[in-house]
Amino acid sequence: MQTLTILGATGSIGKNTLDVVKRHTDKYQVYALTANSDYQTLLSQAKDFNAQHIVLADVSVKDDALALAASMKVTVKCHFGADALVYVSRHAEVDTVMAAIVGAAGLLPTFAAVEAGKRVLLANKEALVMSGEIFMSKAKQCGATILPIDSEHNAIFQCLPQRFEYGDLSASGISKILLTGSGGPFLETDLELFSDITPAQACAHPNWDMGQKISIDSATMMNKGLEFIEACWLFGLQNDDIEIVLHPQSTIHSMVQYTDGSVIAQMGLPDMRTPIAHALAYPARIQSGVSPLDFSQLRDFTFSTPCHKRYPNLYLALRAARMGQSACTVLNAANEVNVAAFLAGDISFNDIARFNAQVLDTHQLVKLTTIEEVIQCDNAAREIAQSAISESLC
Numbered sequence: 096m097q098t099l100t101i102l103g104a105t106g107s108i109g110k111n112t113l114d115v116v117k118r119h120t121d122k123y124q125v126y127a128l129t130a131n132s133d134y135q136t137l138l139s140q141a142k143d144f145n146a147q148h149i150v151l152a153d154v155s156v157k158d159d160a161l162a163l164a165a166s167m168k169v170t171v172k173c174h175f176g177a178d179a180l181v182y183v184s185r186h187a188e189v190d191t192v193m194a195a196i197v198g199a200a201g202l203l204p205t206f207a208a209v210e211a212g213k214r215v216l217l218a219n220k221e222a223l224v225m226s227g228e229i230f231m232s233k234a235k236q237c238g239a240t241i242l243p244i245d246s247e248h249n250a251i252f253q254c255l256p257q258r259f260e261y262g263d264l265s266a267s268g269i270s271k272i273l274l275t276g277s278g279g280p281f282l283e284t285d286l287e288l289f290s291d292i293t294p295a296q297a298c299a300h301p302n303w304d305m306g307q308k309i310s311i312d313s314a315t316m317m318n319k320g321l322e323f324i325e326a327c328w329l330f331g332l333q334n335d336d337i338e339i340v341l342h343p344q345s346t347i348h349s350m351v352q353y354t355d356g357s358v359i360a361q362m363g364l365p366d367m368r369t370p371i372a373h374a375l376a377y378p379a380r381i382q383s384g385v386s387p388l389d390f391s392q393l394r395d396f397t398f399s400t401p402c403h404k405r406y407p408n409l410y411l412a413l414r415a416a417r418m419g420q421s422a423c424t425v426l427n428a429a430n431e432v433n434v435a436a437f438l439a440g441d442i443s444f445n446d447i448a449r450f451n452a453q454v455l456d457t458h459q460l461v462k463l464t465t466i467e468e469v470i471q472c473d474n475a476a477r478e479i480a481q482s483a484i485s486e487s488l489c
């Protein structure tokens with residue numbers, strides 16, 4: 096029996112994780128579930144899965160949450176505030192932590208799970224983008240196992256040889272990692288129309304059903320840029336080891352190309368329950384609830400290269416990856432601020448890349464050696480990004 100904490104249980108990944116867990120209650124039991132403020136969903140999940148603890152990071156919902164818990168007669172211990180996220184991540188009773196909080200808010204609880212040597216199912220890519228080397232060396236030092244949940248990284252993980260040499264592709268007989276991406280909802284949209292794109296249009300991903308932030312990042316392809324940085328850290332890759340390939344059908348989730356000319360691809364329907372089930376059960380396999388691919392229904396199967404003009408955010412992320420760690424940290428922070436401003440209707444779709452570039456262009460690289468320094472760097476970049484938005488609104 097594996098005991099689980101699910102950070103971000105009320106989100107898209109969190110709900111998909113619980114959907115897999117409910118099929119295997121003989122194998123997984125829930126220790127804690129967390130959310131930011133959605134206490135109604137969290138309490139109903141806690142009741143359904145008999146969780147011992149819930150955490151709501153937003154303390155302002157405390158009174159309402161406690162009143163609802165009492166009226167629902169849920170016997171769960173309720174905690175409030177971000178510190179409690181860390182508590183349920185590193186608790187001795189927990190074997191596995193699903194890290195599925197969106198954005199930088201996930202860094203500290205995910206890092207706490209790493210420090211406690213847990214099996215960490217990593218969906219929260221921003222944590223790794225912000226703190227790559229610190230995060231990975233802490234995992235090594237503390238004996239934490241990191242299993243990728245992002246469908247692309249999970250696919251790469253599945254396609255790697257059993258004896259993969261971290262950081263040395265040629266020693267493993269690999270020539271390239273092919274990171275695929277759909278291109279999002281605006282793959283064919285006339286560039287002239289980009290300035291009028293609305294949040295609702297940008298959130299409507301053609302293949303995947305995801306939270307708002309990652310949906311916008313998929314539309315700008317910043318998501319692929321963050322994934323590029325994530326892949327470098329997860330598998331010890333150099334920038335030139337990875338090629339980004341557009342594959343609009345999202346049937347192949349990524350590939351590994353070997354020196355003998357073989358290419359191994361992982362395929363499946365675009366449904367996050369597959370990588371979640373894979374990581375939960377690894378190295379075993381369990382039912383995920385996902386239907387098998389029906390090859391008689393697969394029509395188009397196309398590949399191309401992403402264009403600079405259409406996806407400037409992708410190329411900003413690749414530039415940050417070449418610059419170094421603090422550039423990735425500040426770009427991630429600026430992007431979170433700018434995506435939130437776009438969702439709030441304060442800036443246009445094109446402004447996301449324009450304001451992200453302003454922050455990256457003015458960044459002076461600094462060496463980040465601790466998580467506290469990473470958070471300081473993130474906060475400073477958020478202030479710069481926020482003031483650029485405020486100036487533009489004056």
Ligand SMILES: NC(=O)c1ccc[n+]([C@@H]2O[C@H](COP(=O)([O-])OP(=O)(O)OC[C@H]3O[C@@H](n4cnc5c(N)ncnc54)[C@H](OP(=O)(O)O)[C@@H]3O)[C@@H](O)[C@H]2O)c1
Pocket residue numbers: 102103104105106107108109129130131132133134152194195196197198200218219220221244245246303304305306307308309367
């Ligand atoms: N969705 C996907 O298919 C997918 C695929 C690959 C990777 N990922 C990655 O997985 C992560 C989660 O994505 P998602 O799509 O599941 O996001 P989501 O649907 O927006 O859910 C986010 C979760 O994080 C919680 N949260 C938000 N802000 C928080 C804060 N300040 N403190 C504590 N908890 C907070 C939310 O709680 P409330 O509900 O209370 O707001 C919710 O439970 C992201 O890093 C994303 O890049 C997602």
